[in-house]
Amino acid sequence: MVTVPVSLASTPEASYEVLIGDGLLQDLPAILRHRCPAVAYAVISDDIVGERLGATASAILEKAGIRAELFTFAHGEPSKTRETWASLSDQMLARHFGRDAAVIALGGGVVGDVAGFVAATYLRGIPYVQVPTTLLAMIDAAIGGKTGVDVPGGKNLLGAFHQPRAVVADIRALRDLPAEQRANGMAEALKHGVIADAAYFELLEGSQQAVTTLEPASAVERIIAGSVTIKAGVVSADEREGGMRAILNFGHTIGHAIEAVSRFAVMHGGAVAIGMTLEARLAEQLGIAERGTAERIRSAVESYGLPSGLKPALRADAMLAALRHDKKGREGALRFALPSRIGAMARAADGGWTIPVAETDVRSIV
Ligand SMILES: NC(=O)c1ccc[n+]([C@@H]2O[C@H](COP(=O)([O-])OP(=O)(O)OC[C@H]3O[C@@H](n4cnc5c(N)ncnc54)[C@H](O)[C@@H]3O)[C@@H](O)[C@H]2O)c1
Numbered sequence: 087m088v089t090v091p092v093s094l095a096s097t098p099e100a101s102y103e104v105l106i107g108d109g110l111l112q113d114l115p116a117i118l119r120h121r122c123p124a125v126a127y128a129v130i131s132d133d134i135v136g137e138r139l140g141a142t143a144s145a146i147l148e149k150a151g152i153r154a155e156l157f158t159f160a161h162g163e164p165s166k167t168r169e170t171w172a173s174l175s176d177q178m179l180a181r182h183f184g185r186d187a188a189v190i191a192l193g194g195g196v197v198g199d200v201a202g203f204v205a206a207t208y209l210r211g212i213p214y215v216q217v218p219t220t221l222l223a224m225i226d227a228a229i230g231g232k233t234g235v236d237v238p239g240g241k242n243l244l245g246a247f248h249q250p251r252a253v254v255a256d257i258r259a260l261r262d263l264p265a266e267q268r269a270n271g272m273a274e275a276l277k278h279g280v281i282a283d284a285a286y287f288e289l290l291e292g293s294q295q296a297v298t299t300l301e302p303a304s305a306v307e308r309i310i311a312g313s314v315t316i317k318a319g320v321v322s323a324d325e326r327e328g329g330m331r332a333i334l335n336f337g338h339t340i341g342h343a344i345e346a347v348s349r350f351a352v353m354h355g356g357a358v359a360i361g362m363t364l365e366a367r368l369a370e371q372l373g374i375a376e377r378g379t380a381e382r383i384r385s386a387v388e389s390y391g392l393p394s395g396l397k398p399a400l401r402a403d404a405m406l407a408a409l410r411h412d413k414k415g416r417e418g419a420l421r422f423a424l425p426s427r428i429g430a431m432a433r434a435a436d437g438g439w440t441i442p443v444a445e446t447d448v449r450s451i452v
């Protein structure tokens with residue numbers, strides 16, 4: 087097992103650890119008693135994970151004499167809504183969960199975001215533990231304390247910061263995860279390498295076999311721990327997105343535009359993979375990134391079965407319109423978090439972590 091601390095300077099008491107190991111679900115009772123004691127636990131999951139792992143988790147808890155009830159909702163992003171949040175909260179109220187209860191978020195990033203938001207708001211906030219079951223949730227979504235739901239106006243627009251008491255990543259849970267979902271997670275892992283750690287990126291350049299077979303477990307643990315360390319480092323340095331957290335958006339500015347223009351036909355990881363390749367190309371063109379950065383990213387994303395180029399159907403005009411729209415209401419030029427090389431991000435003239443880019447330059451790469 088590997089343990090990665092997530093320290094939060096503003097609220098040291100809210101600091102927690104990410105536990106990564108093979109078969110860790112078996113240790114859930116001890117982890118809960120030690121890190122998130124409660125009278126009862128609401129285990130929140132989606133239908134797919136609930137069926138695969140919900141019963142196992144419930145049995146493990148029951149055997150340890152821990153009161154737990156499983157609540158599930160239909161899987162997928164369309165369920166990440168206020169309605170699901172309301173329904174879960176109402177069900178917990180009906181079952182008399184009190185302030186001495188806690189939530190266990192068992193599932194991918196959708197479950198983590200909704201269940202975390204339920205925990206953040208239930209009776210003005212109760213503790214929770216993240217038990218991520220997708221690679222993406224293990225290395226990205228479960229870390230950082232961002233919870234929330236989508237609304238008709240856009241993704242993740244309603245939510246709260248609520249830090250979990252612990253994150254429990256059991257790599258055994260990944261065995262049934264479809265290959266496409268693994269690739270989705272690897273896009274974010276590669277992103278972590280580009281923004282912060284060249285040695286980690288290099289490790290990933292030779293880890294395709296380990297990610298496919300999940301063997302040896304220690305190699306998979308190292309990959310997840312490496313990503314968690316990088317994300318935790320960025321989040322600790324910038325808990326509420328004042329500045330440095332923007333580097334986590336590398337590949338995402340164009341990635342979000344691709345998702346929007348393709349109406350989400352391109353998966354998030356694929357969109358981010360294309361976004362990283364094109365944004366690195368943009369950085370090279372502007373003389374910000376070392377030559378060869380984009381090529382290394384392209385080669386790495388393709389080695390994990392991810393796309394690296396835009397489909398002809400995604401027209402530059404539509405992409406630019408989507409890019410302008412994605413600024414969450416902020417004024418001014420399009421801004422990008424851009425690498426200076428693999429393992430380091432560039433700073434803007436004002437010291438910030440995003441760089442203003444003229445539309446003509448953007449147009450030349452999309
Ligand atoms: N809070 C954050 O900081 C943060 C960061 C990144 C992403 N996110 C959010 O995470 C979500 C995406 O997460 P995701 O990719 O995990 O999606 P997801 O939760 O929808 O999971 C993907 C699919 O895999 C299934 N699944 C989950 N675990 C499985 C397993 N072990 N075996 C087989 N199938 C399994 C799920 O049922 C689902 O159908 C998005 O909503 C995104 O906004 C949040």
Ligand SMILES: [Zn+2]
Nearest residue numbers: 274338354358
């Ligand atoms: Zn992402």
